[in-house]
Amino acid sequence: MNKLLLSIALFLYSSNRYKNFKKFVHNVLTDANNPYKKYVDITIIFLIITSVFILIYEVKHSVPEWLDTYDIYFVSLVFSIEYLLRLWVHNDISEPIVKEYKESLFLQRDFLPMGVLKEGLREKVRYMFTPSALIDLLAIFPAYRPLRVLRIFVLFRVLKLLRYTKSINQFTEVLASKRFELLTLLFLLFFVVMTAGIAIYVMEEHTNPHINSLFDALYWALVTISTVGYGDISPVTTEGRTISILVIISGIAMISFATSVIVSAFSEKLSELKENRIIEQVNKSKSFLLVCGYGQMTKMFFRHYGGEYNNYIILESLLERMDQARKDGYEAIHEDASRYETLNKFNTDHCDITILCLTSNDIENIYITLNAKSISKSIKVIARANDSTMLSKFKHAGADHVIMPNKVANSMIHTAITQPTMYKAIHAILTGKSVARIDEIRAYECKAIVGKSIESLAFKQSKLLFMGVQRSGKFMFNPLHSEIIQAEDILLVMGRKISLDYFKSLYKEKG
Amino acid sequence: MSNKSILLFGYGNHGKFIAKGLVDDGFEVSIIESNETFYTQAIEDGFEQTLKVDVTKDEDLEALHPELYTQLVCVMDNEHLNVFLTLSLRSLFKESYILAISDSMHTTKKLQMAGANKVIDMYEVSANKIHNILNRPVATQLLEEFVTHKNGIGFREYIIPNESFLHGLMTDDIDLSKYGVLLVGMIDEELGNHFSFITAGINHKLDSGDTIVCIGEAKKLDSFESLIGK
Numbered sequence: 001m002n003k004l005l006l007s008i009a010l011f012l013y014s015s016n017r018y019k020n021f022k023k024f025v026h027n028v029l030t031d032a033n034n035p036y037k038k039y040v041d042i043t044i045i046f047l048i049i050t051s052v053f054i055l056i057y058e059v060k061h062s063v064p065e066w067l068d069t070y071d072i073y074f075v076s077l078v079f080s081i082e083y084l085l086r087l088w089v090h091n092d093i094s095e096p097i098v099k100e101y102k103e104s105l106f107l108q109r110d111f112l113p114m115g116v117l118k119e120g121l122r123e124k125v126r127y128m129f130t131p132s133a134l135i136d137l138l139a140i141f142p143a144y145r146p147l148r149v150l151r152i153f154v155l156f157r158v159l160k161l162l163r164y165t166k167s168i169n170q171f172t173e174v175l176a177s178k179r180f181e182l183l184t185l186l187f188l189l190f191f192v193v194m195t196a197g198i199a200i201y202v203m204e205e206h207t208n209p210h211i212n213s214l215f216d217a218l219y220w221a222l223v224t225i226s227t228v229g230y231g232d233i234s235p236v237t238t239e240g241r242t243i244s245i246l247v248i249i250s251g252i253a254m255i256s257f258a259t260s261v262i263v264s265a266f267s268e269k270l271s272e273l274k275e276n277r278i279i280e281q282v283n284k285s286k287s288f289l290l291v292c293g294y295g296q297m298t299k300m301f302f303r304h305y306g307g308e309y310n311n312y313i314i315l316e317s318l319l320e321r322m323d324q325a326r327k328d329g330y331e332a333i334h335e336d337a338s339r340y341e342t343l344n345k346f347n348t349d350h351c352d353i354t355i356l357c358l359t360s361n362d363i364e365n366i367y368i369t370l371n372a373k374s375i376s377k378s379i380k381v382i383a384r385a386n387d388s389t390m391l392s393k394f395k396h397a398g399a400d401h402v403i404m405p406n407k408v409a410n411s412m413i414h415t416a417i418t419q420p421t422m423y424k425a426i427h428a429i430l431t432g433k434s435v436a437r438i439d440e441i442r443a444y445e446c447k448a449i450v451g452k453s454i455e456s457l458a459f460k461q462s463k464l465l466f467m468g469v470q471r472s473g474k475f476m477f478n479p480l481h482s483e484i485i486q487a488e489d490i491l492l493v494m495g496r497k498i499s500l501d502y503f504k505s506l507y508k509e510k511g
Numbered sequence: 512m513s514n515k516s517i518l519l520f521g522y523g524n525h526g527k528f529i530a531k532g533l534v535d536d537g538f539e540v541s542i543i544e545s546n547e548t549f550y551t552q553a554i555e556d557g558f559e560q561t562l563k564v565d566v567t568k569d570e571d572l573e574a575l576h577p578e579l580y581t582q583l584v585c586v587m588d589n590e591h592l593n594v595f596l597t598l599s600l601r602s603l604f605k606e607s608y609i610l611a612i613s614d615s616m617h618t619t620k621k622l623q624m625a626g627a628n629k630v631i632d633m634y635e636v637s638a639n640k641i642h643n644i645l646n647r648p649v650a651t652q653l654l655e656e657f658v659t660h661k662n663g664i665g666f667r668e669y670i671i672p673n674e675s676f677l678h679g680l681m682t683d684d685i686d687l688s689k690y691g692v693l694l695v696g697m698i699d700e701e702l703g704n705h706f707s708f709i710t711a712g713i714n715h716k717l718d719s720g721d722t723i724v725c726i727g728e729a730k731k732l733d734s735f736e737s738l739i740g741k
Contacts, residue, residue: 289645296615301638303616308642356641382644384637401644408640409612409633410525414532415658416610416629417517417582419668424706426658426666440650465710467693467726470649475656477664477728478688490649494695495710 005113009097026089029082033283033347044082047075048157055154076140079157083136090127093120135159170273178265185258189225192254196247197221203239210234225251275333278313279345282331285311287352292316292337292368293359294325297384297405301358302330315342338367340375348376357383357399362390366397373398438467439500441491448507449491455481462503464495515539518580520566520596522553523588525612530558543575545592566596569603578604585611585627594621601626657726666695666724667732673719675739682715692727692735 012018027034054063054071063071096116104111127133138156162168175182201217210233211217220233224247235241282288288311291298298314314332316322325332335342337355346353355372357365365383372379383399385391386406394402416423443450449457459466468477470490476483485491493500516539519530526542530553533540541560544550553561564571566587577583583600587593590613597611611627613619619632643651656662671677677685687694696708699715706724707713717723725732 296634297637300616300632300634301641304635304638305642354645358641382641401648403637403640403644405633405637406524407528408636409631410528410532411659412631412636413525413529413584413586413610413612414536416631417529417533417584418536418538419666426654438647438650438654440647463710463712465693465695468653470653475653475662475664477726478691478693481688492650492653494708496712499710 002111002113005097005117006101006111009094009101009113012094013098022089022092025085029086029089032280033350035350044078045161047078048161051075051154051157075157079136079140079160083133083140086133086136087124087127091120091123093117096120132163135162170269170276174265174269174273175262177269178261181261182258185254185261189254192247192250193218193221193225196225196243199243200235200240203243204235204237208233208236208240221247224248225254227251227255271334275335278331278333282311282313283347283351285351287354288312290315290337290343290346290353290355292355292357292365294321294330294332295358295360297358297360298325298356299328301356302328306330338364338371340371343372343375343379348379352378352380354380354382357381359384360386362386366390366393369394369397369399437497437500438492438494439497440470441493441500441504443485443487443489443491446504446507447487449485450487452485453481454479454483454485457485458503458506459493462495462506463499464493464503467492467494516541516580518543518575518577518583520544520583520585521587521593522549522558522561523586525586525588527552527556529584529586531556534558541575541580546588549588566592566599569599572599572603577607581608583607583609585609585622590614590618594618594625597622597627598625660729663728664726665729665732666726667736668722668724669736669739671717671719671721671723672740675719677717677723677739678719680717682709682717685717687725687735690727690735690738691731692725695724695726697724698722 028036028040031037051071054067057063093116096119097113100113100116101111128137135156138153139160141153141156162172197214197218197220200220201211201214204211205217211220216233223230223233224244227248235244289309291301291312291314294314294316312331314322314325314330315335315337316325316332317334317336317338319334322332322334337343337357343355353372353376355368357368359365359368362385365385369381369383372381377398381399382401382403383394385394385402385404388404388407391402391404412423412427415426419426441449454466454469457466468475468491469479469483469485470476470492471486472488475492493503515537517533518541519526519533520543522530522542522544523546526544526549530540530542539560540558541562542553542558543562543564543566544553545564545566547563550561550563562575564575566572577600583604585593585597585600587596593611597609600607600609609627610629610631611622611625613622613630613632614634616632616634619630619635622630640651657664657666682694682697685694694709696706697715697717698706699718699721707715725735727735
């Protein structure tokens with residue numbers, strides 16, 4: 001028995017395919033950043049909605065058989081599969097068994113897998129009793145036909161939606177943050193309802209024809225205290241009415257208390273919720289910019305080019321500056337980019353992220369660079385440095401590009417003095433504002449140019465000036481006209497934007 | 512004074528590097544500084560033509576004879592002083608070419624109002640650079656190398672001499688690539704002092720006296736220079 005268990009565990013543990021598949025399922029079901037999760041979510045939500053619709057429709061109409069079959073078998077089957085998958089990926093049993101086996105080999109003691117197996121199964125059972133797992137389970141039940149009352153469990157399918165709707169999750173989270181206040185209130189409510197209910201029961205049980213049991217009395221107390229006041233049961237004696245007055249007054253107090261607790265909970269969390277929304281939004285896009293700091297540099301950058309970037313977030317750790325950024329009309333959140341948690345919120349696995357470290361503090365910028373690179377090497381970092389001695393440190397930290405405003409300005413001044421004619425030209429090229437811009441054509445983006453010689457390309461026709469080719473990190477200026485373009489090449493050209501677009505379109509069509 | 516003389520106000524953050532770069536390029540640089548530390552620094556760095564002057568006094572500025580220099584460059588570390596200096600120089604010397612640096616976007620406006628011919632905004636040029644890196648990383652890097660002549664390739668401007676073989680040719684017809692250089696743009700004297708790029712789509716006629724800007728390897732640029740003189 002133990003041997004069989006061990007061989008299964010070893011097989012699963014060593015099988016990469018199994019592991020990858022499990023990981024994939026886990027991500028698809030639980031990782032909000034996984035691109036495929038969206039589709040799973042949409043399918044489940046669709047099933048839930050149709051199922052509830054059928055339940056409502058069924059009340060007054062007879063449902064065609066195929067729809068019934070769909071509801072009973074298909075939806076339930078999908079839900080059962082989902083339930084089992086969630087249970088399966090919740091934890092891993094094979095790994096602890098293998099570990100236990102290795103330990104027993106090492107210590108030369110008997111291999112006793114039952115302990116860890118039990119522990120693993122216990123963990124699964126623990127999962128089964130979490131509220132969301134229970135809801136999942138109950139949502140499968142309506143498939144059991146003989147018990148008609150189980151149909152109402154379809155409503156658990158609605159509760160299943162909770163898992164798929166972020167806003168409701170956030171709502172419960174907010175309420176959970178005020179658990180203590182709300183529990184106190186609930187306890188108070190329970191106390192008042194019980195006291196008032198018992199009191200009215202004692203006072204009026206004999207005189208009031210509507211109060212026949214303690215349940216009636218408690219029901220009356222709750223209806224009254226909640227200010228709903230149906231009026232189906234009302235006190236008839238002076239004593240009873242006195243109790244009513246007290247219950248109503250405490251009811252008003254309690255409702256206002258509850259409202260204020262919930263409102264304050266929301267206003268406390270509002271900015272956080274808002275920021276989470278912004279983060280979620282940007283996480284959905286393929287590539288985005290994270291701009292750290294809202295100082296002069298960032299302001300200037302956005303003033304000039306803000307319109308060209310749609311997917312960006314400004315991270316600013318100072319509240320006033322963050323407010324300023326929002327006032328200026330930019331997406332900004334109040335976060336410290338040097339914290340691991342901050343950057344980790346972003347979808348580093350599935351998006352191309354470029355971080356601009358533009359704070360005026362070099363140490364801060366280096367720290368952010370390191371922070372970003374420690375989370376994922378694929379995050380591109382463009383950092384600003386003020387001190388030239390910091391340059392090597394930035395390179396060491398892994399920054400892809402380092403900008404030194406001082407140095408950039410100095411070299412511009414230098415050019416302006418030494419080559420005044422050229423300065424205009426270079427400035428125009430650098431800002432890309434004029435008719436001339438130096439731009440790059442990536443061969444893999446215009447596949448049709450690959451394999452062609454330079455002289456056969458329509459540079460002249462599209463009024464582009466061909467300057468050279470960047471091939472495997474080396475730039476070849478003005479290469480021979482017979483040179484053949486390779487797939488990895490980047491062509492450097494000068495010209496107007498329309499020329500460039502025209503050139504690209506020429507070779508896109510043919511490709 | 513030679514043709515390439517610069518009067519540099521300020522030897523701080525910017526002045527220091529600009530002065531060095533200019534001297535390396537064969538310019539004659541005179542440095543004016545009002546701060547004692549920076550003044551001593553400049554002397555220590557070997558700039559003999561350094562003067563300690565209170566730039567807020569007009570008579571001291573006049574004594575420097577800025578009108579004799581080709582360009583006045585205002586790069587004082589103190590922003591306020593820099594603006595004031597620009598204003599003083601402009602009011603005293605209407606003809607001078609004043610270049611100033613700005614450390615913030617508010618200052619840029621002030622410097623322009625004070626009368627600087629050209630203001631270089633540190634943040635603006637850096638913002639441009641970031642934008643360029645994001646959109647065309649390779650081109651940006653290469654262009655920078657061209658400007659700083661880092662990989663041996665650079666821009667150069669030529670004035671077409673009389674009797675040059677280029678005289679009378681149309682820009683669309685000439686292909687300089689056989690000389691190892693590329694024609695980037697030109698200033699056509701007939702059409703005013705306006706720089707136009709070769710890719711703007713206008714067919715220019717080259718005349719002697721026009722300025723053309725070419726890009727190429729330093730050696731090729733040298734040999735091309737001697738070639739157009741023939």
